[in-house]
Amino acid sequence: MKDFIRLRGVSKKFGDFLAVDNVDLTIERGELFSILGGSGCGKTTLLRMLAGFETPTSGTIEIDGVDVTQQPPYERHVNMMFQSYAVFPHMSVERNIGYGLRKEKTPRAEISKRVDDMLELVQLDELRSRKPDQLSGGQRQRVALARALIKRPKVLLLDEPLAALDKKLRERTQFELMNIQDELGITFVVVTHDQEEAMTLSSRIAVMDQGRFQQVGAPKEIYEFPTNRFVAEFIGTINTFKGRVAAKTDGGIKVFSTEAGITLTALGKQLVEEGQEVEIAVRPEKIFVSKEKPKNGEDACLQGVVDDLGYLGNRSLYRIRLESGKIIQVSSQNRRRSVTRFLEWEDKVWISWRPRSAQVLLD
Amino acid sequence: MWKKAIIAAPYLWLLLFFLTPFAIVLKISLADPVFGLPPYSQSASLDNFAFLFSDKLYALTYLRSVFMAACATILCLAVGFPMAYGIARSKSGTRNLLLLLIILPFWISFLLRVYAWMGLMNSYGTINTLLMWLGITDQPIQLMYTDFAVFVGLVYSYLPFMILPLYASLERMDHDLVEAAQDLGASRARAFWDVTWPLARPGVIAGCLLVFIPAIGEYVIPYLLGGPESLMIGRVLFDEFFANRDWPLASAVAVILLLLLVVPIALLQRYQAREQESAT
Amino acid sequence: MKEQSRFITSVLAFGYAFLYIPLVLVVVYSFNDSQIATVWGGFSTRWYGELLRNDQILDAAFLSLRIAVTSATIATILGTMAGLALARFRRFKGRTLFSGLITSPMVMPEVITGLSLLLLFVALQQLIGWPGQRGFGTITIAHTTFAMAYVAIIVQSRLMSMDESLEEAAMDLGGHPLRVVFDITLPLIAPAMLAGWLLAFTLSLDDLVIASFVSGPGSNTLPMYIFSKVKLGVSPDINALATLIIVFVSVGVLLAWLVTRRRN
Numbered sequence: 001m002k003d004f005i006r007l008r009g010v011s012k013k014f015g016d017f018l019a020v021d022n023v024d025l026t027i028e029r030g031e032l033f034s035i036l037g038g039s040g041c042g043k044t045t046l047l048r049m050l051a052g053f054e055t056p057t058s059g060t061i062e063i064d065g066v067d068v069t070q071q072p073p074y075e076r077h078v079n080m081m082f083q084s085y086a087v088f089p090h091m092s093v094e095r096n097i098g099y100g101l102r103k104e105k106t107p108r109a110e111i112s113k114r115v116d117d118m119l120e121l122v123q124l125d126e127l128r129s130r131k132p133d134q135l136s137g138g139q140r141q142r143v144a145l146a147r148a149l150i151k152r153p154k155v156l157l158l159d160e161p162l163a164a165l166d167k168k169l170r171e172r173t174q175f176e177l178m179n180i181q182d183e184l185g186i187t188f189v190v191v192t193h194d195q196e197e198a199m200t201l202s203s204r205i206a207v208m209d210q211g212r213f214q215q216v217g218a219p220k221e222i223y224e225f226p227t228n229r230f231v232a233e234f235i236g237t238i239n240t241f242k243g244r245v246a247a248k249t250d251g252g253i254k255v256f257s258t259e260a261g262i263t264l265t266a267l268g269k270q271l272v273e274e275g276q277e278v279e280i281a282v283r284p285e286k287i288f289v290s291k292e293k294p295k296n297g298e299d300a301c302l303q304g305v306v307d308d309l310g311y312l313g314n315r316s317l318y319r320i321r322l323e324s325g326k327i328i329q330v331s332s333q334n335r336r337r338s339v340t341r342f343l344e345w346e347d348k349v350w351i352s353w354r355p356r357s358a359q360v361l362l363d
Numbered sequence: 364m365w366k367k368a369i370i371a372a373p374y375l376w377l378l379l380f381f382l383t384p385f386a387i388v389l390k391i392s393l394a395d396p397v398f399g400l401p402p403y404s405q406s407a408s409l410d411n412f413a414f415l416f417s418d419k420l421y422a423l424t425y426l427r428s429v430f431m432a433a434c435a436t437i438l439c440l441a442v443g444f445p446m447a448y449g450i451a452r453s454k455s456g457t458r459n460l461l462l463l464l465i466i467l468p469f470w471i472s473f474l475l476r477v478y479a480w481m482g483l484m485n486s487y488g489t490i491n492t493l494l495m496w497l498g499i500t501d502q503p504i505q506l507m508y509t510d511f512a513v514f515v516g517l518v519y520s521y522l523p524f525m526i527l528p529l530y531a532s533l534e535r536m537d538h539d540l541v542e543a544a545q546d547l548g549a550s551r552a553r554a555f556w557d558v559t560w561p562l563a564r565p566g567v568i569a570g571c572l573l574v575f576i577p578a579i580g581e582y583v584i585p586y587l588l589g590g591p592e593s594l595m596i597g598r599v600l601f602d603e604f605f606a607n608r609d610w611p612l613a614s615a616v617a618v619i620l621l622l623l624l625v626v627p628i629a630l631l632q633r634y635q636a637r638e639q640e641s642a643t
Numbered sequence: 644m645k646e647q648s649r650f651i652t653s654v655l656a657f658g659y660a661f662l663y664i665p666l667v668l669v670v671v672y673s674f675n676d677s678q679i680a681t682v683w684g685g686f687s688t689r690w691y692g693e694l695l696r697n698d699q700i701l702d703a704a705f706l707s708l709r710i711a712v713t714s715a716t717i718a719t720i721l722g723t724m725a726g727l728a729l730a731r732f733r734r735f736k737g738r739t740l741f742s743g744l745i746t747s748p749m750v751m752p753e754v755i756t757g758l759s760l761l762l763l764f765v766a767l768q769q770l771i772g773w774p775g776q777r778g779f780g781t782i783t784i785a786h787t788t789f790a791m792a793y794v795a796i797i798v799q800s801r802l803m804s805m806d807e808s809l810e811e812a813a814m815d816l817g818g819h820p821l822r823v824v825f826d827i828t829l830p831l832i833a834p835a836m837l838a839g840w841l842l843a844f845t846l847s848l849d850d851l852v853i854a855s856f857v858s859g860p861g862s863n864t865l866p867m868y869i870f871s872k873v874k875l876g877v878s879p880d881i882n883a884l885a886t887l888i889i890v891f892v893s894v895g896v897l898l899a900w901l902v903t904r905r906r907n
Contacts, residue, residue: 053811073814086812090830099826103817144812151816365821366732370741373725373791377744380788384759387766401765442661445654452651461655463900468662470892472849474866474873475885479665482672482877489668522662573750580752582852587873597754601852604758614762617755624752631750632743 004029004187005050005155010059011211012045019045021211022059027189027204032181034190034198036234037208043191046208047157050189051080064154074103079148080157083164085140087132093143094119094128100151118146121180138169145177149184156181158190162197174200195235199223207231223283227270229361232281239287239328240361241280245272252355255280259326264300268360279361284331286357289318289349299352304328306347318343320351385621392614403610411615421599421616425623428596431510432578435517436571439525442518443570444563447529452538462530469523477516477587484512484588508590516584521577525570532566533559565634572631576624596620666889673882690883697880700868707848707865710779714786715843721787722794722843723836727828729795730802731810746796748789757856760785764857778862785857786847793846794839801835802828 005027012020020042027033035043048054049061052073061069068076079100088096097118101111119125122142132140141161148156161177162170178201181188192198198205199219206216207230215222215231226232229240241264243257252265255278266280288294294301304320307327311334318330330351343349393407415421450461468476483489484506491503506512536559544554582597589595596616604613673691677684694700725745728735735741748756764774764781774781809831813823829836851866858864872878 051815053814073811074817074819078815080812080815082808082812084806084808086806086808088809088813088827099813099818100816103822147812147816369724370728370732370735373721373728373795374737374741374744376721376791377741377788380760380763380784381744381748381756384756384763387762388755388759391762401769442654442658445651446658449651449655459900459904463896464659464662467893467896468666470845470896471666471889472866472869472885474849474851474869475669475881475888476665478869478873478877478881478885479669481873482668482882483665485877488877519661519665522658576750577752580754582754583870597752597852600754600758601855604856610762613758617758620752621755628747628750632746635746636742 003027004031004064005189006060006062008060008062010046010049010056010061012042012049012054013057018211020049020056023211023213025206025213025216027187029187030185031203032178032188032190032201034192034202034205035208036192036195036198036205038193038234041208042211043208044159047080047159047189047191050155051078051157052076077151077154078157079151079153079155081141081144081148081159081161083159083161085137085144087135087140087143087147089132092129092131093124093135096132096143097146097150099147104151114150118150121149122146137164138173141165141173145180149180149186153186155187155189158188160192160194161190162192162194170197177201199235207234209234225267225269225359226281226361229279229281232359232361237284237329237331239282239284241282241326243278243280245274245276245278247274248272252358253278253360255360259322259324260300260302261322261324262300262302264358265298265355266358266360267356270360270362272360272362281359281361282353282357284317284329285333287328287330287351287353289320289330289332289343289351291343291347291349293350294352296352299354300358301350301352302328303348303350306343306345306349309341309343309345311341316342320349388614388617388621391611392618394611394614396609396611401610402608411612412619414612415615415619424594424596424599425619427594428579428581429623431513431517431593431595432575432581435514435521435578436525436575438514438518439522439574440567440571443522443525443529444567447526447533447566448559450526451530451533451536465523465526465530473520474583476520477584480512480516480519481507481587484515507588508593510589510593512588513585513593513595516588517578517581520584521574524573528569528573529563529566532563532569536562565638568634569631569638572627572634576627576631579624580620669882670886670889673879673886675879675882677879690879691887693880694883694887699863700865700880700884703863703865703868706779706862710783710786710864711844711847714783714790714847715840717783718787718790718843719794719836719840722791722839723798723832725791725795726798726802726832727824730799731807745792748792749796751789753850753852754856756789757785757853760788760853761856776861777857777859781857781859782854782862782864785853786843786850789853790843790846793842794836797835797839797842798832801832805831 003026005025007023007025010020010023011018023046035046037043045054049056052068052071052075056069059069060067063076063078068078088099091099094115098111098115101114106114116125119128122145124139124142124146127135127139132143135143141164158177162173165173174197177188190198190201202219204216204218205222207214207222209230214234215227217225222231223235226235226238232238232240241255241257241259243255243260243264245253246256246263247254253268253272254263254265256263257280260280264280268278272278302322304322306318307321308319310317313334315331315333318332320328320330322328328351390407391403392411393409394403395406395408395410396402397404446465450458450465453461481488485491486503486505486507488506490506494500494504540558540562541554544558545551549557579595580597580600581595582601585593585595585598600613600616600620603609603616674686674688675683676687676689725741729742729745760781764777767773768775810823810827813827814820818826849866850864851870854864854867855870858867869881869884872881
């Protein structure tokens, strides 16, 4: 079946607190799916319901066509890699990895062989007899991973897999995870608060807030075409203009914004009415800044003054103050090497962007 | 379900061997003493309680027990707090040794430790021998069989119970807070009252309750070290029961003692429950 | 670390001296040849010899040991169950009462516990004809009851500081919850259970008041024997017994400390 994991109307209440609010979701076989959100948004609760540690207050969960809503974790073909790794401190690496197979009453010879294969896959062969307190954090994580994968689960759940690692290790582990997933073809569901992690790892992302999915889509879609303010602000930085819909044309939706001082054109798949209050969103890197007025007529064009600037080596960040007092953030690559700065504080500048770069947002 | 079995076993045991006995004590406190086995009647009346309330001796003894337990608690706090503070602030290696030395007496028989003081305090004991040898006095001072001896015994036995919870609270405290207060202009004394004391308070409360509650009903220490005027309620209960064979009266004494302790015990439960919540 | 104020150091020194000098003196006097225990009459080990020839003491010690081992073991089993229930089972009916029942025996004055248990045994005797002869059985039950509380607290606190996801991981890998208790939980709380057992053992060995209440004729525990002798005053063979116990306990605690230090 294409729809490998299916959540229908899943909610979870703890007393009066609604942690997960009526969530629908389908995940396809072999996907690397991320649930992205801040703390308290409900993503961990959702993951635990997939694992079986929490039972939904309402709704159903189907995996590979089977309704597993009421199934306890030890009966599901789902395995989890915990945030703390949860490697058993009183067992060696080998015995940790083999634990799940021993519970399945697999014959000893087979366990031995499969453990060997796993040790090779995660490159822990030389450390097989060590105890967890003799391993580094990264090594313990690989034990946790091997321990979960050896059971050939249908779904692997990962709770903040990269959170405890330093930057270099994080990058390496990111790619290792993607390779393993590709090689074994297991469906991964990752929960994280780190947008970079989600963007790099996933085939699709669900952005979650207050128990609900705000948007579900491929990383590029979420970044370039956010559907609401929360998603736009959560991923990367965003500039927004408040305004009213003036007209709907083939080229886009025209919105008059007092903050901008002019009518802006933007794309939007949502249904809007004339006169409706919306927001226009533009990413900082999509905006051009120059001292002369740009020639292209189609582009949005605004005048402003450099309020602040920062040099980051590969790019420069500017904060431009418009006539209305609003501050716009612009990010531009330092393509040309020069000793002097391109812009100085209080310089008068023009900022512009193509209509296609602007997105309509509903709240 | 097996979960229920795990809860049930200790629960049932405690209901039977801890809670039910209290109900029986209550019932017997309402009975009258008779000759024979068992030495109580099947009747019920408040005679025993009336007697206890009418006879001033008992009221005095209860008050004295509370007073002595309270004094012992304060003394334990006075000695124990600086000790706990000192241990909490010492270097990691020393700290373990110091803690060990606090816990060690705890594992040695309570009875024997009280006994040790008898040798120290009696007329030809070590203290008197020392004082006379130093020439401070030429007659042995009466140390044994006094209230003073009882205090010494109480503090000696219960000091570890005060130090350990105090240490636990103080150890958790971040000493940087005190230094920050001093940096902002507080004197050492002020820093102590404003920062250290409030943070140590949970430990203080626990330590005080862990000393006060059992100390009120102490039997061995007042018996071995105290005199006839250092009568405490634990001894009264014991004597009524064994010497006078008056089980109903002894039960009534126990009931009133329990009522006295209900509030402190409830406080301790609340404190412990809060400790557990904050630990999770 | 900043240097300690002089006040604190002196209180510490005083405190430790206060705790240990009496014990040291007892040890010293146990080698005193004189009958009057606090007047020095020369070095001698005769009191130790007398101790070993004293059948009453040996019987009492043996009884106390049997009671201590039995009650400690039962208390550890029941206390561990209680600790597990309190730490891992979130909500169940009667939980507040349960938690209250667990902690109360620790602070209850011994005269009250002793009296109430004796009255229970007498009432039971009337009702079902048991226990006829009070002694080993009744004392063991009494000791188990209050020792269980200590074990429960120790186990509970160890469990609460233990990462719960360890047990969840085991369940996730296919372990049925009861299986997980044996595979994961118990091995990891084993040191706490041992500490609890030792504590229960010590408390039982040391108990005087409760044993006085619930014992019967012919069942004299070691503390009861010691008490009957020291009621009459200081006694040299008790000095010897005390020294033996002090040495034994000190060596034990020191060993335990060294072992745990080496493991860390």
